[in-house]
Amino acid sequence: MEPEVTEDVPLWGSRLRKVYGKGENRVPALRGVTVSFPRASFTAVMGPSGSGKSTLLRCLAGLERPTEGEVVLAGTTISVLGEPDITRLRRDRVGFVFQSYNLLPALTVRQNVELPMRLAGRRPLRADVELVLDQVGLADRATARPAQLSGGQQQRVAVARALVSEPSVLFADEPTGALDTNSSRDVMALLRDAADRHSRTVVMVTHDPVSAAWADRVVFLSDGEVHGELVAPSAAAVAEQMTTLGG
Numbered sequence: 255m256e257p258e259v260t261e262d263v264p265l266w267g268s269r270l271r272k273v274y275g276k277g278e279n280r281v282p283a284l285r286g287v288t289v290s291f292p293r294a295s296f297t298a299v300m301g302p303s304g305s306g307k308s309t310l311l312r313c314l315a316g317l318e319r320p321t322e323g324e325v326v327l328a329g330t331t332i333s334v335l336g337e338p339d340i341t342r343l344r345r346d347r348v349g350f351v352f353q354s355y356n357l358l359p360a361l362t363v364r365q366n367v368e369l370p371m372r373l374a375g376r377r378p379l380r381a382d383v384e385l386v387l388d389q390v391g392l393a394d395r396a397t398a399r400p401a402q403l404s405g406g407q408q409q410r411v412a413v414a415r416a417l418v419s420e421p422s423v424l425f426a427d428e429p430t431g432a433l434d435t436n437s438s439r440d441v442m443a444l445l446r447d448a449a450d451r452h453s454r455t456v457v458m459v460t461h462d463p464v465s466a467a468w469a470d471r472v473v474f475l476s477d478g479e480v481h482g483e484l485v486a487p488s489a490a491a492v493a494e495q496m497t498t499l500g501g
C-alpha cells in the first residue's frame with residue numbers, strides 16, 4: 255500500500271531496492287522495503303549485521319540512491335532530484351548523528367554546532383545556539399574543545415549540531431554505539447525530546463534493545479526486508495524479537 259504523502263508523514267520509502275556491485279559481486283542490500291515515518295515520531299531500525307539498516311538509512315536520507323523505489327522527504331520525491339537539489343534538501347531539512355560524533359577537534363563546541371549552518375551560508379543566531387546547547391546540558395561548555403569533553407558530552411554536541419537548523423527529520427546511526435549506559439540514556443532522552451517537544455521525526459539505527467525501547471516503534475530488518483514491527487517496545491520484547499532474527 256502506498257503511504258499517503260501529507261504534512262504528517264515527512265518521510266517514507268516505497269519499494270526500496272539497493273544492489274551493490276555487479277555480476278558475481280552483486281549484493282542485494284535492500285529487497286523491497288516500504289516504510290513510513292509519521293511526524294514527531296521516533297522509530298528505531300534494528301536487525302542482524304548486514305541486514306541493510308545503514309543502507310536503508312542512507313537511502314532515506316538521500317546520501318545514497320536506491321537502485322529502485324522512491325523516497326519522499328519533507329514533501330519532495332528525492333529519487334528524481336539531481337545531486338545539488340538533494341544536497342540542498344538534506345542541508346535544510348535533515349540532521350545527522352553518527353556513532354563517531356564527527357566533531358572538528360580544532361573548533362570549540364559552539365563553533366562545531368554552528369558549522370553546518372555556516373557552511374550552508376546561513377548565519378546561526380547566537381541565541382539559537384545557546385538555546386540548543388542549553389537543551390543538551392552543555393551551555394557552560396560552549397568554549398571547550400571536543401578533546402576536553404567525555405564521549406557522552408561529545409555526542410550531545412553532535413545532537414545539538416543536528417538540531418540547531420530545526421530539521422524535519424533527524425537520522426541517527428548507532429548514536430550510542432560508543433557510549434556507556436548513563437551517556438546512552440542522556441542521548442536517548444534528547445532524541446525522545448526532539449520528537450515529543452520539537453516535533454522532529456527521528457529515525458535511529460541501533461543494535462541496543464535498551465536504546466530501541468526509547469522509540470515509539472521498532473522496525474526489524476532481516477536480509478534486506480522488513481520482518482515485523484514492535485509498537486511501544488520494551489527492551490525485553492526487542493531482545494526477544496532480535497533472537498528470532500538471528501541477531
Ligand SMILES: Nc1ncnc2c1ncn2[C@@H]1O[C@H](COP(=O)(O)OP(=O)(O)OP(=O)(O)O)[C@@H](O)[C@H]1O
Pocket residue numbers: 274275281282283301302303304305306307308309310
Ligand atoms: N558500499 C558497499 N559496497 C558493497 N556492498 C555493500 C556496501 N555497503 C553495504 N554493503 C553490503 O550490503 C549489505 C547490507 O549492509 P548494511 O551496512 O546496510 O547492513 P547493516 O544492517 O547496517 O549492518 P551492520 O549492523 O553490520 O552495520 C551487506 O551485505 C553489506 O556487506
